[in-house]
Amino acid sequence: xxxxxxxxxxxxxxxxxxxxxxxxxxxxxxxxxxxxxxxxxxxxxxxxxxxxxxxxxxxxxxxxxxxxxxxxxxxxxxxxxxxxxxxxxxxxxxxxxxxxxxxxxxxxxxxxxxxxxxxxxxxxxxxxxxxxxxxxxxxxxxxxxxxxxxxxxxxxxxxxxxxxxxxxxxxxxxxxxxxxxxxxxxxxxxxxxxxxxxxxxxxxxxxxxxxxxxxxxxxxxxxxxxxxxxxxxxxxxxxxxxxxxxxxxxxxxxxxxxxxxxxxxxxxxxxxxxxxxxxxxxxxxxxxx
Amino acid sequence: xxxxxxxxxxxxxxxxxxxxxxxxxxxxxxxxxxxxxxxxxxxxxxxxxxxxxxxxxxxxxxxxxxxxxxxxxxxxxxxxxxxxxxxxxxxxxxxxxxxxxxxxxxxxxxxxxxxxxxxxxxxxxxxxxxxxxxxxxxxxxxxxxxxxxxxxxxxxxxxxxxxxxxxxxxxxxxxxxxxxxxxxxxxxxxxxxxxxxxxxxxxxxxxxxxxxxxxxxxxxxxxxxxxxxxxxxxxxxxxxxxxxxxxxxxxxxxxxxxxxxxxxxxxxxxxxxxxxxxxxxxxxxxxxxxxx
Numbered sequence: 001x002x003x004x005x006x007x008x009x010x011x012x013x014x015x016x017x018x019x020x021x022x023x024x025x026x027x028x029x030x031x032x033x034x035x036x037x038x039x040x041x042x043x044x045x046x047x048x049x050x051x052x053x054x055x056x057x058x059x060x061x062x063x064x065x066x067x068x069x070x071x072x073x074x075x076x077x078x079x080x081x082x083x084x085x086x087x088x089x090x091x092x093x094x095x096x097x098x099x100x101x102x103x104x105x106x107x108x109x110x111x112x113x114x115x116x117x118x119x120x121x122x123x124x125x126x127x128x129x130x131x132x133x134x135x136x137x138x139x140x141x142x143x144x145x146x147x148x149x150x151x152x153x154x155x156x157x158x159x160x161x162x163x164x165x166x167x168x169x170x171x172x173x174x175x176x177x178x179x180x181x182x183x184x185x186x187x188x189x190x191x192x193x194x195x196x197x198x199x200x201x202x203x204x205x206x207x208x209x210x211x212x213x214x215x216x217x218x219x220x221x222x223x224x225x226x227x228x229x230x231x232x233x234x235x236x237x238x239x240x241x242x243x244x245x246x247x248x249x250x251x252x253x254x255x256x257x258x259x260x261x262x263x264x265x266x267x268x269x270x271x272x273x274x275x276x277x278x279x280x281x282x283x284x285x286x287x288x289x
Numbered sequence: 290x291x292x293x294x295x296x297x298x299x300x301x302x303x304x305x306x307x308x309x310x311x312x313x314x315x316x317x318x319x320x321x322x323x324x325x326x327x328x329x330x331x332x333x334x335x336x337x338x339x340x341x342x343x344x345x346x347x348x349x350x351x352x353x354x355x356x357x358x359x360x361x362x363x364x365x366x367x368x369x370x371x372x373x374x375x376x377x378x379x380x381x382x383x384x385x386x387x388x389x390x391x392x393x394x395x396x397x398x399x400x401x402x403x404x405x406x407x408x409x410x411x412x413x414x415x416x417x418x419x420x421x422x423x424x425x426x427x428x429x430x431x432x433x434x435x436x437x438x439x440x441x442x443x444x445x446x447x448x449x450x451x452x453x454x455x456x457x458x459x460x461x462x463x464x465x466x467x468x469x470x471x472x473x474x475x476x477x478x479x480x481x482x483x484x485x486x487x488x489x490x491x492x493x494x495x496x497x498x499x500x501x502x503x504x505x506x507x508x509x510x511x512x513x514x515x516x517x518x519x520x521x522x523x524x525x526x527x528x529x530x531x532x533x534x535x536x537x538x539x540x541x542x543x544x545x546x547x548x549x550x551x552x553x554x555x556x557x558x559x560x561x562x563x564x565x566x567x568x569x570x571x572x573x574x575x576x577x578x579x580x581x
Contacts, residue, residue, distance in 0.1 A: 060479060104476075108472050111472040112472040113476070114495070116494045126480045129486075130481065174476070178479075
């Protein structure tokens with residue numbers, strides 16, 4: 001395999017994924033590729049199956065729920081160039097992949113950290129679990145990660161408990177934890193939804209910087225088209241468990257081919273679009289076609 | 290506890306200091322701690338110089354405290370030194386209670402954690418098993434167990450432990466049901482933690498405040514249980530205990546009030562002290578109160 005192949009062969013390739021909760025089909029026939037160093041944005045309204053798709057890749061969807069991956073394959077290329085189907089892997093094999101090769105950050109930084117441990121301890125634990133280093137080495141790695149995600153006064157912050165930090169800082173800690181073992185894919189499930197707009201911009205900027213530094217692939221789940229325009233390379237639009245459209249970010253924004261995508265884009269208010277009107281006007285909702 | 294909270298060398302003193310401050314701020318807890326220290330000194334330090342055999346018949350029976358020739362707390366129905374009975378009896382009572390409480394917490398937390406965490410058929414099977422023990426009349430079952438075997442330290446500890454664990458199992462299960470779907474548990478799974486690690490290191494520390502408080506209460510109820518069994522005569526007669534002393538003094542209660550009152554007060558202060566300390570520990574281990 002030459003280097004050109006390594007770039008064009010996708011890191012993760014999902015084909016015809018179908019996930020059900022008893023009778024309900026949560027994800028139906030979704031296929032997409034994620035390439036190294038690229039960002040795939042998965043957009044769609046609530047309940048469209050975005051998060052279930054992400055959790056299926058991690059194989060976390062079946063734990064504690066009645067969900068089932070009915071069919072489809074999730075081909076993942078390991079760093080040693082062998083390819084495994086994550087849909088078929090055993091739970092113990094998945095534990096080696098989670099965190100090590102594929103990491104995930106969640107929507108709620110307020111509840112994603114364990115309240116009884118210091119944040120430094122939690123990052124160090126993640127490092128120790130995967131890299132088999134001792135405690136002091138894990139702590140220095142945690143400090144390194146804190147500096148990488150631009151947490152000011154990193155050394156002091158290591159010793160704080162989650163409730164002593166702001167939402168933006170906690171999301172940075174989550175990112176630090178997710179990146180602590182150099183994963184090749186980072187799945188971010190609405191990482192900025194719970195944060196206010198200025199912090200959102202900081203976190204997105206940080207993720208973009210880190211991506212170029214670490215060359216990781218990112219799967220970004222969001223319903224915010226502004227975020228998509230900001231960071232994505234490719235876009236997958238989902239609605240009602242099915243994929244609607246998949247294309248690169250320029251084509252999606254310039255000439256969306258599906259009605260639903262157009263409606264989704266039209267739902268984003270534009271600054272100045274109401275210039276000259278004196279009364280506030282209602283926007284059309286995505287559902288009112 | 291320090292291990293469970295896994296503090297590194299530098300933060301440990303700070304957090305411990307805060308925990309201590311929170312504990313001390315709760316006056317009732319300090320009072321409880323003083324009671325427990327008093328009981329501890331009485332049962333483990335006093336015997337160093339108050340060397341007596343609590344089985345010896347040293348004077349006439351029913352000697353009132355304060356009467357001539359009487360030991361400090363008087364004598365019981367056979368003329369034993371009541372102070373020696375209480376001092377040496379505390380060892381039996383406290384070690385049975387500690388052993389039983391440890392057994393209860395270990396069995397209860399293990400079963401409750403497995404049921405709550407794994408859910409489905411594991412939960413169903415373990416909870417039916419728990420209910421089986423819960424519907425047994427506790428004292429009767431314990432009496433049968435002790436009566437079947439020789440009453441000894443181990444059989445009594447086992448009897449108390451085997452009937453009292455369902456409560457803490459259900460409490461642990463409830464805590465696990467509450468905690469297992471929180472985001473940080475999902476996050477721990479997403480970084481590849483094993484089930485065992487999630488149960489012991491991620492969820493359990495969050496359930497600790499509740500479990501610590503109920504463990505201290507369980508310790509108190511184990512003391513009462515042991516006293517109850519001993520009162521009914523189901524005790525190792527060669528080892529004095531508080532319950533046994535009350536049981537023996539019961540028949541002569543009208544002429545000898547002190548033989549039941551003093552061991553009763555010993556039980557009362559121990560159980561009350563444990564409850565108050567448990568309450569203080571709840572404050573001390575609550576990370577949300579730290580740094581305020």
